[in-house]
Amino acid sequence: xxxxxxxxxxxxxxxxxxxxxxxxxxxxSSSPSPQAExxxxxxxxxxxxxxxxxKLHHGLRRGEPxxxxxxxxxxxxxxxxxxxALEPSAPEPPSPAPxxxxxxxxxxxxxxxxxxxxxxxxxxxxxxxxxxxxxxDAPLSRPPEPGLDPGRPAPLGSLEILLEDxxxxxxxxxxxxxxxxxxxxNLKTDSGETEDKTQGPGLDxxxxxxxxDVLVGxxxx
Amino acid sequence: MLxxxxxxxxxxxxxxxxxxxxxxxxxNRSSPGNFTPYLxxxxxxxxxxIYEVDxxxxxxxxxxxxxxxxxxxxxxxxxxxxxxxxxxxxxxxSKNEPHTQGEYNVYSTFQSHEPEFDYLKSLEIEEKINKIKxxxxxxxxxxxxxxxxxxxxxxxxxxxxxxxxxxxxxxxEGKLKDLSTVTSLQVPVLKPMDLMVEVSPRRIxxxxxxxxxxxxxxxxxxxxxxxxxxxxxxxxHLAITDRSFNIVDIKPANMEDLTEVITASEFHPHHCNLxxxxxxxxxxxxxxxxxxxxxxxxxxxxxxxxDPSNRSxxxxxxxxVSDVKFSHSGRFMLTRDYLTVxxxxxxxxxxxxxxxxxxxxxxxxxxxxxxxDCIFDKFECAWNGSDSVIMTGAYNNFFRMFxxxxxxxxxxxxxxxxxxxxxxxxxxxVCVGGKRRKDxxxxxxxxxxxxxxxxxxxxxxxxxxxxxxxxxYIFQDKVNxxxx
Numbered sequence: 001x002x003x004x005x006x007x008x009x010x011x012x013x014x015x016x017x018x019x020x021x022x023x024x025x026x027x028x029s030s031s032p033s034p035q036a037e038x039x040x041x042x043x044x045x046x047x048x049x050x051x052x053x054x055k056l057h058h059g060l061r062r063g064e065p066x067x068x069x070x071x072x073x074x075x076x077x078x079x080x081x082x083x084x085a086l087e088p089s090a091p092e093p094p095s096p097a098p099x100x101x102x103x104x105x106x107x108x109x110x111x112x113x114x115x116x117x118x119x120x121x122x123x124x125x126x127x128x129x130x131x132x133x134x135x136x137d138a139p140l141s142r143p144p145e146p147g148l149d150p151g152r153p154a155p156l157g158s159l160e161i162l163l164e165d166x167x168x169x170x171x172x173x174x175x176x177x178x179x180x181x182x183x184x185x186n187l188k189t190d191s192g193e194t195e196d197k198t199q200g201p202g203l204d205x206x207x208x209x210x211x212x213d214v215l216v217g218x219x220x221x
Numbered sequence: 222m223l224x225x226x227x228x229x230x231x232x233x234x235x236x237x238x239x240x241x242x243x244x245x246x247x248x249n250r251s252s253p254g255n256f257t258p259y260l261x262x263x264x265x266x267x268x269x270x271i272y273e274v275d276x277x278x279x280x281x282x283x284x285x286x287x288x289x290x291x292x293x294x295x296x297x298x299x300x301x302x303x304x305x306x307x308x309x310x311x312x313x314x315s316k317n318e319p320h321t322q323g324e325y326n327v328y329s330t331f332q333s334h335e336p337e338f339d340y341l342k343s344l345e346i347e348e349k350i351n352k353i354k355x356x357x358x359x360x361x362x363x364x365x366x367x368x369x370x371x372x373x374x375x376x377x378x379x380x381x382x383x384x385x386x387x388x389x390x391x392x393x394e395g396k397l398k399d400l401s402t403v404t405s406l407q408v409p410v411l412k413p414m415d416l417m418v419e420v421s422p423r424r425i426x427x428x429x430x431x432x433x434x435x436x437x438x439x440x441x442x443x444x445x446x447x448x449x450x451x452x453x454x455x456x457x458h459l460a461i462t463d464r465s466f467n468i469v470d471i472k473p474a475n476m477e478d479l480t481e482v483i484t485a486s487e488f489h490p491h492h493c494n495l496x497x498x499x500x501x502x503x504x505x506x507x508x509x510x511x512x513x514x515x516x517x518x519x520x521x522x523x524x525x526x527x528d529p530s531n532r533s534x535x536x537x538x539x540x541x542v543s544d545v546k547f548s549h550s551g552r553f554m555l556t557r558d559y560l561t562v563x564x565x566x567x568x569x570x571x572x573x574x575x576x577x578x579x580x581x582x583x584x585x586x587x588x589x590x591x592x593x594d595c596i597f598d599k600f601e602c603a604w605n606g607s608d609s610v611i612m613t614g615a616y617n618n619f620f621r622m623f624x625x626x627x628x629x630x631x632x633x634x635x636x637x638x639x640x641x642x643x644x645x646x647x648x649x650x651v652c653v654g655g656k657r658r659k660d661x662x663x664x665x666x667x668x669x670x671x672x673x674x675x676x677x678x679x680x681x682x683x684x685x686x687x688x689x690x691x692x693x694y695i696f697q698d699k700v701n702x703x704x705x
Contacts (some may be wrong), residue, residue, distance in 0.1 A: 043588055048534060051592060063344040067432055067451040068482045069597055072538045075480060079534050091344075189419055 045084050052077040285688035291355035291366040292364065294679040295687055297325055298365060299693055300350025304334040306367055306380065308418075309695075325695055329378060329418040333367040346371050354436050356459070359443070364423070366446060371432040373448055375424035375459065380642055429455050429465045437486045442493040449486040449498060452479075456510075468516045469498060469508065484599075485544050491551045495520075503540030503558060505565065523554070523565050526571045535587045535596060543599035547607040549680070555611055557602040560584060562613050564625065577623045577630065580615050580655045582664050595669050603678040603685075614673025616661065618689045619649060635673060635687045635694045646696065 287300040297309040309571035310328035337346040356364040363378040387409040432450035454469035489495035506519035554565040563573035590596040602613040652661040675688040683698040
């Protein structure tokens with residue numbers, strides 16, 4: 001930063017550079033030096049992947065999604081996924097086991113560990129592409145975006161392969177007709193492996209909505 | 222040292238009633254109206270917050286969401302998250318006090334947009350004002366366009382400072398007189414009254430957009446304007462509200478193929494057939510409306526290849542252009558992406574002619590900025606009147622200015638603490654470790670909730686308006702030209 005009469009010396013700049021990584025290293029001890037490598041994300045790609053999935057679901061849950069935000073997250077997700085697919089070791093599936101804690105950001109509103117992220121994911125509904133939407137039956141649901149085709153799911157390659165095991169059986173007794181979304185439906189299903197956690201403690205959103213429908217009379221017990 | 226002028230206006234929301242109080246001190250200014258050099262700007266920027274809204278229900282409704290000077294700089298409009306528009310007017314320099322600098326006082330306040338409910342989609346439409354654009358003044362009235370996510374409105378701002386008195390058939394209160402009491406005829410005369418500013422909605426341009434409107438731009442022909450949402454751009458005639466022409470449509474046939482959205486758009490300041498729009502992938506497209514009705518095929522595509530040494534998962538997000546502005550001359554375009562501002566020459570599509578780093582120290586923190594969503598923040602940028610200085614906001618209530626000629630840059634802070642009365646704004650510095658000077662801010666201490674997204678520069682003078690959350694700061698340079 002320059003102001004009148006005071007010039008930043010070249011030596012100061014050179015001294016500053018090596019020290020600039022300290023902040024990052026302190027907070028994320030398991031992450032590599034961010035500036036040294038070509039892929040500067042200090043987190044393992046799988047954590048970023050989980051984070052992106054979470055953001056995607058969070059964005060889709062909103063009444064009217066922020067299209068720019070969603071598009072950017074999806075594109076980032078695709079980049080991460082292709083990078084994970086290219087890695088020589090087997091790509092780490094986004095399992096419930098915590099991978100590594102995310103760096104703590106002072107004003108980050110979101111949770112800071114992967115396991116907590118996945119707990120949140122398990123409470124997010126709308127994870128099935130086996131049912132079609134019946135908006136007239138569920139007045140509380142978010143209707144599909146006009147003009148979107150409930151078309152074929154966009155293939156995400158290895159992502160699908162990783163998660164298709166055991167997906168079908170999990171959805172047999174869960175009615176998610178209220179929460180269908182045509183926007184990137186395949187990405188929705190990819191966190192289906194956490195579906196087993198939907199029976200978690202307490203009432204969640206889908207149960208409350210189901211009860212509401214019963215009360216309103218659109219559903220019968 | 223020159224005395225500084227401070228203008229403070231506070232608005233307190235009390236049961237939906239506005240109460241304002243204005244304080245100002247006089248100042249000495251000896252170079253009225255001249256465009257002062259950038260050096261003066263660096264050294265003598267001073268001012269203070271002039272608009273602060275304290276609402277009972279919290280800060281949410283009152284965050285300033287847009288700031289715009291009109292074409293002469295006499296008026297300054299702000300829009301906020303609660304759908305309100307506040308217009309400030311610059312006081313003319315009076316003959317009695319020739320050194321009194323024109324100050325900005327509140328001229329009018331009105332509710333532009335209300336929250337709406339879309340029954341078809343069961344969605345609430347926010348009343349937040351996304352953009353305000355002034356129309357060039359064509360008569361005594363001022364007009365502006367304000368828009369939220371879905372609806373654009375044309376407002377007419379008129380003054381009334383006289384009223385007719387002495388009607389024959391009506392009395393003072395407007396009640397009809399008993400005709401038997403009327404014995405003679407009189408001609409009503411105009412008598413002066415307290416200035417009343419009236420704002421009325423003249424046009425409502427609704428139902429033109431499926432997606433969220435991110436920008437509006439008035440054409441130089443003063444008859445048409447365009448509005449852009451994430452996937453489409455519409456051309457409207459200012460007098461016609463029931464139809465608009467779609468001039469850009471990037472919606473794919475299959476929404477699953479969607480990879481890019483429109484982020485900003487603007488008409489060329491002189492050529493009424495040219496406009497530019499930016500995308501989330503960092504490209505700019507210049508379109509010519511004479512070429513075809515639907516301008517999906519661009520005339521020029523401005524795109525800089527990705528720097529392989531800086532490649533990361535977040536490359537695309539940080540390349541997303543959040544604002545695009547033509548220079549006043551019409552020769553250049555200014556774009557803002559997450560870490561830089563770039564100047565583009567309309568004659569060169571391959572890369573920008575100038576790139577300025579706004580806060581490169583954030584490059585190594587992109588992952589955590591992605592986590593807390595700050596990486597998606599949309600900063601605006603602005604040219605000064607002579608296109609020699611560009612300005613943009615950053616975090617921690619910092620804003621940055623770059624002089625294109627001298628290549629000097631400065632970081633200033635918009636905050637009450639640092640803007641003491643009669644104090645000159647002190648340049649700030651962010652240190653990234655290593656040697657730290659006094660008053661430096663370290664990167665770790667930056668407050669990412671204090672972001673300056675909206676800034677505006679007076680069209681001719683060195684006056685800038687900075688929106689910092691719910692505070693509006695107006696800074697003016699105070700230099701005495703004799704000091705140089």
